[in-house]
Amino acid sequence: MDAPGKSGLGSKMKSSLKKSLRFHFAGGGTGGHLFPALALADEINRRFPAAEITFWGTKRGIEAKIIPETAYKLEYIPVRGFQRRLTAGHLLFPFVLAASVVKALRVFLKNRPKAVIGTGGYVSGPVVFSAWLLWIPVFIQEQNSYPGVTTRFLVHLAKRVYLTFEVSKEYFRNKRKLRITGNPVRADLKRAEPEEARRHFGLTAGAPVLFVLGGSQGARHVNWAVAKLLPELLKQTQVQVLWSTGTVDYDGIRREFAQFQQVKVFAFISEMPEAYAAASLIVSRAGATTLAELAVCGLPSILIPYPYAAGGHQIFNARSFELEGAAVCLLEKDLTPNGLKKIILDLLEDREKLEKMGLAARKQAKPEAVKTIVDDIVSFLPKNVLL
Secondary structure, eight states, X not given: OOOTTHHHXXXXXXXXXXXXXXXXXXXXXXXXXXXXXHHHHHHHHHHXXXXXXXXXXXXXXXXXXXXXXXXXXXXEOOOOOOOSSOOTHHXXXXXXXXXXXXXXXXXXXXXXXXXEEEOSSTTHHHHHHHHHHTTOOEEEEEOSSSOOHHHHHHGGGOSEEEESOGGGGGGOSOGGGEEEOOOOOOGGGGOSOHHHHHHHTTOOSSSOEEEEEOOTTOOHHHHHHHHHHHHHHHHHOOOEEEEEOOHHHHHHHHHHTTTXXXXXXXXXXXXXXXXXXXXXXXXXXXXXXXXXXXXXXXXXXXXOOOTTSGGGHHHHHHHHHHHTXXXXXXXXXGOOHHHHHHHHHHHXXXXXXXXXXXXXXXXXXXXXXXXXXXXXXXXXXXXXXXX
């Protein structure tokens, strides 16, 4: 039997420890940086329900829309990306960066996290740097084959850097910090049923669904080509279209295709499990996070890599998938409405090939990436805070 008051003291200590179990994530601007962070946060939340999880971002990024719909906190900083071309913004950049660091330091001093995880993009820089100044353990997760500028700067501050591709190792001197884990993907992506998913978007069960995925920032050349080819495609086949245009092209495309009941246009789709479950074929850019999601869902795709991505990493991603038989890679310089329409028609008319591509995509999946990364992060933390 416990001594009087012992259980009460123990319970207060446990409560205090749980309240101090805080994890902060810095990565946003685009879905490619945000969704891996969400996947890791969800796994931490599953293991440690009492943990306090906070995201960092800007009011301009996709995180400002997505995170308020979750149970996680969101802290804003004024940081902006550093433009490679000379602009007036260069004069303000040092002051905005300093203000972002000060904000992060103030938050960390008030409620010190056990770990800060950066998943790329300019938001990561000041937050991870501030954590390092306070001796808070920091970790970096890099999605792309060619590591971003922020990652290459922050690698020196991190306990560990988690990479998606083996080829990325060549860009780092200190290889002891590196782990090849694959790209973390949200666990809920495979939970939707195809028929329910189609009903959710007002689509029918009988006809194939072409999912045009412009990404969180849109893909103007892809949108242009699809808009040009779509009227003829709809005459030649019974295909239905689910189209995430991005905000820039949304109004024009929505008006142009308002008369077509089989075309569903959205600026952004947050219900990605349902969207993937409804899809028969994907047309998309070739960001690493998108490809990781397509792999987990086993979806065939036509990939049109963004030609100006750093280090040509989207071209590398798309060609890797094509080489494995999981996708057709169409370079933007070769993109024409008629050419894209022919590829779409050929694939939709060959169900056996679509099936084989889907199976090949699934072979590229690394569903264990989330568990591997969280296991490793937790191994750096004091054991008494995890009880």
